[in-house]
Amino acid sequence: MRVWHALRRLRAQGVLGLNARNADYLLPGNARRLYPLVDDKLRTKRLAEAAGIAVPPLYATIGTPHAAKMIHATLAAWPDFVIKPAHGSGGDGVLVITARTKAGYHLIDDTLLTPEALEFHIHNILGGIFSLGGQPDKALVEYRVRPDPLLADITFRGVPDIRIIVYRGTPVMAMLRLPTRHSGGRANLHQGAVGVGIDLANGRLLHGVWRDARVEEHPDTGHPLNALTIPRWHLLLELGARAFELTGLSYQGVDIVLDQDLGPLILELNARPGLTIQVANQAGLKERLRLIDTHRAYLAAATPPARARFAQEQFGIAQ
């Protein structure tokens, strides 16, 4: 009985499930050959740079065990940086190093990593432990984003980011992802980050979701989640819309960070974005996706700013 009730409720709200996402949007819209563009973060970065979109600057690419040994010299110029697997997913294998001392490397959660341990982690990345399918991988070392102080009250360490689902080049739904103590500084929901829905019309924060349940305050800092509005929101939506021209993926997730010095940066693109964003927005995706399908002729001809405007007009929450 409860199962039927739940089914009816979800269907009534147009909630998109994994099977429907895969069968109706990913398989028909995202051509297989386009996946490497987003699965390889190095290629994404190059594409974005070529298109004049801001990304966190790349310090080094490590592809061999020898280069892994040399890392301490290679990175001598930068006191802090982020190491991530080029083919990682879901934030696995990402190390955020905030400082280096004689003792070693300090991670964002205040643990200390010896130089050997850092090399070992890179070896693991190279061996493909974090990559999809386990194929050998590269490690990227890049600029550590300094989060905009705007969100400091509702962030527990780490860097919050904004995930925008973009369908046919049009933003559909957005969510702010906030690291918690539980997520270890990472902004991935399945690792325990908080997701907060965003009103697409104006960037106002809505509801929070933490481990599949609704929350109204940040679980670590206790500050209310819905008190803020993200400034220059239309610029972020435009950035998301432009990601379509980068990859050609019809359905993708765009992750944007707000750096206090560099402004909005595209952190990565995701060809299989998760669905919990619907819980954070307390709304289903299906209706919005259908609306885009009906206007697809107009949207195919529209520029990214026009598509972002379309999203602001159509998908805002009525006051």
Added chain:
Amino acid sequence: MKSRQVFILAGVLAIIGLGLFVFKAWRLHLPLTPGTTTDQWEVEVHISFQGEAKPAKAYLFIPSIRNRYAAIDHHFISRGYGLTTQAEGSNQQVIFATRKAAGEQNIYYRFGVHDSGRATPLLKARAPELPPVLWTGAELSAAQTILQEATAHSADTQTLVSALLARLNADPASDAAHLLLGATPTLSQRLETAVGILAMAKVAARTVHGIELVLGHKNAPLVHWLEYADNGHWLSYPAQGPGVRERWLPWWRGPTSLVRVSGGDKPRANLTVAWSPHLALASVADVIKNEAPLLLKFSFFSLPMHVQQVFKVLLTVPLGVLLLVFVRNVIGLTIFGTFMPVLIALAFRETHLLWGIFLFICIVAGGLTVRLYFEHLKLLVVPRLAAILIVVILLMAGLSILSYAMGMDRGWSIALFPMVILTMTVERLSVIWDERGPAAALQQAAGSLLVAALCHLAMSNPYTEHVMFIFPELLLVILALTLLLGRYTGYRLLELKRFRALVDRP
């Protein structure tokens, strides 16, 4: 558009598969269930004799089995011999004949017996012939003496037979019995003598020879008993113990021995009785042979036995895979590796379920412990995986030997676990352990094990095995269902829980 194609394709596949299935099940009457396999036996007669480099003939009785017992699948292996069958009295006889038999000759005759367990109705005795009296002189009067004594101590035919056999079996034998039977009479000699004496009393009787169907009998002894005509029916008389026993299979009747050889020396016949679990399928093959010979040619029954055994297992795999697809895409459980549970389930065939789960837990737990220790050694990825593989094999070997030494005969079967799959399971488990914590890792491991157990129950039960083997066209139906699941865009069961914040929304 694509959905419609999938529906049409699935529909066509399902119709073909179900159509063939219905045809075979209802028109050809192929059994839908495997039947009980415990009452099937395989009997082999091995005849050997020395050829004398001249024409030779071997006579062998074959059982004309009816009623309770059904003979299936007769095979003769007799290189260089022509073969004819003929009726001999109430018996069926095969004659193996060859122009020239030199040196050791071997003839094999094999058949299966199915015991339906039904009570056998009495055989009708239509005007049975009485054998002529064989004895003269002293022997004749000895026989008459025994008959007179037995008649005096009996009221009807049954008690007459009983009294007569009591006298012939008496130890020490009476003078008259000694005269008729000689010093060391065999049981069949006593019975033949009884038949002769009963003929003098105008009671038709005959000896019956057969075998006892018991588990694994090399050099199975023949058993003998007596049948006599009473009120138009053949009744059995206990020749040994109280009544003709359960599972005595009547083979031939009369005084002749099972095998006779002309043109050869030192004939010997050796009987083997074995319990055979495969015959349930062989009987299906017989049905197909009679009903649709072409079908037999293009069925698994035309393949050699060991290949058939492989296919019996193989054909159940799609069922496990279908279950897996259901668990992943309709229920939404996350499990290790795409088909890992199916492969583990195949290993469970040999280890059996509980023991298999125990072994799996032992190996994975042991491997994980070592893997967590390896974490400190900072090994490179490929050598580390290789090291875990070696540890897994060591654990398997150790567990095998240990359990065997402790007298658990299933322990060795651990060798059938897919070691590479186990290695990857250990590695993935430890990565998840590291990244998401022990709870998530154990949850996924338990889920995978649960699915493996379900797959095992679906795949390794005798009904599925039987049905998939006899009706392989059902694979088309499974394919159709899998295609349909490939276009299932509804919610997964666990998503209902994941989205509960939307369900409970005011």
